[in-house]
Amino acid sequence: MMQFTENPPPPPLYPTRPRPDFPNSAKSLGSFNNAACMEQLLVHCAHAIEANDATLAQQLLWVLHNIAPPDGDSNQRLTSAFLRALLLRASRSGSSISAPATPHHPQLPLRLSAISLAGFIDLTPWHRFGFSAANSAIADAADGFPVLHLVDLTTTHCMQIPTLIDVLASRPEGPPFLRLTLPSTPASTSPPPTLDISLDELGSRLVNFARSRNVGMDFRVVPSTPADGFHSLLEYLGANCNNAGEALVINCHMMPHRIPDESAGGILSPRTVFAKSLRSLDPSLVVLVDEEADFTSSDVVTRLRAAFNYMWIPFDAVETFLPAGSEQRRKYEAAVCWKIENVIAQEGVQRVERLEPKGRWGQRMRAAGFAGIGFGEEAAMEVKSMLDEHSAGWGMKRDDDDLVLTWKGHDVAFATAWVPSSATS
Incomplete structure (x- = not known):
């Protein structure tokens, strides 16, 4: 078994194979301390781990361990998270590679009260972007109906619903009755953070909040999970x-990518089945909000590159407004580290962070019989107003009438709105 010590000398290189050039001491590691070099080192390390090449892996781990402390700058913290993910992958694969001195990261799961979770979500526009865009579109879809039946497929434990209730309560002709249905996704498969109360308690609080806004509300939970494309919920x-x-209205917020994406033999992909099942319900509206990245490759190195060039965004963003060592930053980055570890260290049904880009979801929705309707100016203004509450760097752009959240010009998340094709004929 390979032993990893705090500062071991790098082992000799194999003389017969070309290897990356490494410094001979920690004094010369500064030249590696940039994002491009860190990404390349991680890629080489992933290749070595997949090949069970303990000698090369040890050397790469030594370099990465020394240039990427978990309490360093944003690039170092990002790289440290990927280093831990690679070590976990090695340990779970039964590889002979091991490294006891792994970077320290906060322990999970992270369970928060409803108030703390709301504060956690409000730290960045990552989720609020989708909330703002969707609420405006949902209110428009409910116009003229006495009842709004909202199916909430989300990873945020209904944190969008209070703001939606406020929007509905302001309707001039009076609010519709709100029927809220959601799946009871097992806590063990939910991404952090999770709620420290039961769904029944959450439902009671939401009903009471709606009553305080003069909105009638019914709350129901259907046992279902993204693992099978929410089959039980769709049947219900x-x-x-x-x-x-x-x-x-079907509100899909950061949840669609957790539906398995592989097809088995001639069977349709679960995501394709999901989209077709939604169409069979003939909904008034489907809102689809998710992160703009592609983590679907079966090759771990390809996923690592894609994730490294996307997951730098949350580390960079929190650097601008949360001080080093703060409890808020610790919790936020713990959740980000969980996602990175799931993308890199897990396979099969355990790998649930399988992001797909907006274009691919658009093709799937159109093939299922939906037409995109875009977002109106009111929705765009709501998003822009929300972004004004956050640090500079966040922005919004339109893309084929869809809305895209950006950080320093880089795409972060998208919001799309869909209706049955027949409704636009």
Whole structure:
């Protein structure tokens, strides 16, 4: 077994194979301390781990361990998270490579109260972007209906709903009755942070909040999970959504990428089945919000490159407004590290962070019989107003009438709105 010490001398290189050039001491490691070099070192390390090349892996781990402390700058913290993910991958694969002195990261799972979770989500526009865009579109879809049936497929534990209730409460003709349905995704498969209260307690609080805004509300939970494309939930909706007096809206927020993306033999991809099942419900609106990246490759090195060139964004963003060592930053980055570890260290059904870009989801939705309707100026203004509350660097752009959240010009998340194609004919 390979032993990893705090500052071991790098082992000799194999003389017969070309290897990356490494410094002979920590004094010369400064030349490696930039994002491009760190990415290349991680890629070489991933190749070595996949090949079970303990000698090369040891040398790369030594360099990475010394240039990327978990409490360093944003690039160093990002690289440290990927280093830990690679070590976890090696340990879970049964590789002979081991490294006891792994970088320290906060322990998970991270469980928060409803108030703390709301504060956590409000730290950046990562989720609030989707909330703002979706709420405006949902309110428009409910216009003229006495009942709004909202199916909330989200990883944020209904944190969007209070703001939606406020929007509905301000409707001039009076608010619709709100029926809220959501899946009871097992806590063990939910990304951090999670709520420290049950769904029943959450539902009671939301109903009471709605009552305080003079909005009638019904809350129900259907046992279902993204692992099977929410099959049970979609069956339930098919049998219970025949009311002509209600607007059925499916709100997919940062959840679609958790549906498995592989097809087995001639069987349709679960994501394709999911989209077709949504269309069979003939909804008034489907809002799809997710992160703009591609983590679907079966090759871990390809995923590592894609993730490294996307996951720098949250580390860079929190650097601008959260002080080093703060509890808020510790918790926020712990959740980011969980995502990185899932993308790199897990495979099969355990790898749930399988992001797909907006264009691919658009193709899937159109093939299922949906048409994109874009967002109106009011929705765009809501998003822009929300972004004004956050640090400089965040922006929004339109892309084919969809809305895209950006950080320093780089795409972060997208919001799209869909209706059955027949509704636009």
